[in-house]
Amino acid sequence: QVHLVESGGGLVKPGGSLRLSCGASGFTFTDYYMSWIRQTPGKGLEWVSYISNYYTYINYADSVKGRFTISRDNAQNSVYLQMNSLRAEDTAVYFCARVVGSGSQKGTFDYWGPGTLVTVSS
Amino acid sequence: DIQMTQSPSSVSASVGDRVTITCRASQGISNWLAWYQQKPGKAPNLLIYAASSLQSGVPSRFSGSGSGTDFTLTIDSLQPEDFATYYCQQANSFPPGPFGGGTKVEIK
Numbered sequence: 001q002v003h004l005v006e007s008g009g010g011l012v013k014p015g016g017s018l019r020l021s022c023g024a025s026g027f028t029f030t031d032y033y034m035s036w037i038r039q040t041p042g043k044g045l046e047w048v049s050y051i052s053n054y055y056t057y058i059n060y061a062d063s064v065k066g067r068f069t070i071s072r073d074n075a076q077n078s079v080y081l082q083m084n085s086l087r088a089e090d091t092a093v094y095f096c097a098r099v100v101g102s103g104s105q106k107g108t109f110d111y112w113g114p115g116t117l118v119t120v121s122s
Numbered sequence: 123d124i125q126m127t128q129s130p131s132s133v134s135a136s137v138g139d140r141v142t143i144t145c146r147a148s149q150g151i152s153n154w155l156a157w158y159q160q161k162p163g164k165a166p167n168l169l170i171y172a173a174s175s176l177q178s179g180v181p182s183r184f185s186g187s188g189s190g191t192d193f194t195l196t197i198d199s200l201q202p203e204d205f206a207t208y209y210c211q212q213a214n215s216f217p218p219g220p221f222g223g224g225t226k227v228e229i230k
Contacts, residue, residue: 037219045221047219047220050217107154108171113165
């Protein structure tokens with residue numbers, strides 16, 4: 001079955017960097033866009049970034065544009081989020097999610113990882 | 123940018139009650155709307171897509187309706203495992219999202 005698992009979260013000082021990883025299994029990785037979504041403690045969900053199957057399309061939320069970089073390694077069935085110039089407001093649980101790219105489920109996040117916590121604090 | 127507004131932000135209900143949650147898009151999105159359920163400490167789980175289609179494995183007491191800008195999620199005969207937070211999400215355009223602010227269904 002589909003399985004996504006994030007890693008790389010932790011405590012980092014403001015201005016620091018962190019790289020999140022998401023390993024995928026149970027489906028043909030190159031058939032899907034992948035996305036990162038975050039959730040601040042006690043708050044709602046915020047889409048962060050997505051990347052298309054073969055890197056053609058990449059997009060970021062305005063709140064992270066210029067600081068975060070999404071990438072993927074189709075040979076390793078993995079997607080990454082490089083986070084630089086981190087701020088306190090980036091503190092959140094970061095989820096990796098599979099994006100359905102076509103059909104009636106287009107644009108939905110049909111599978112999610114359990115999430116990894118990023119804390120930005122001095 | 124499309125904005126999604128959910129109401130109410132929380133609702134208290136008893137087991138067996140019918141619960142209705144609404145979601146409004148700032149512009150028309152046809153039927154490109156999804157609903158998710160999230161339990162504490164867990165990732166969200168896709169319940170409904172295309173406004174009214176039930177994701178595989180989701181109980182039939184969940185239903186969705188609406189088109190354009192106004193949408194509804196209904197839970198018939200609320201069960202103990204349904205106490206959670208529910209989010210809507212527009213799927214009309216890329217990038218996917220944003221999400222509504224969430225509705226917490228609490229035990230009365």
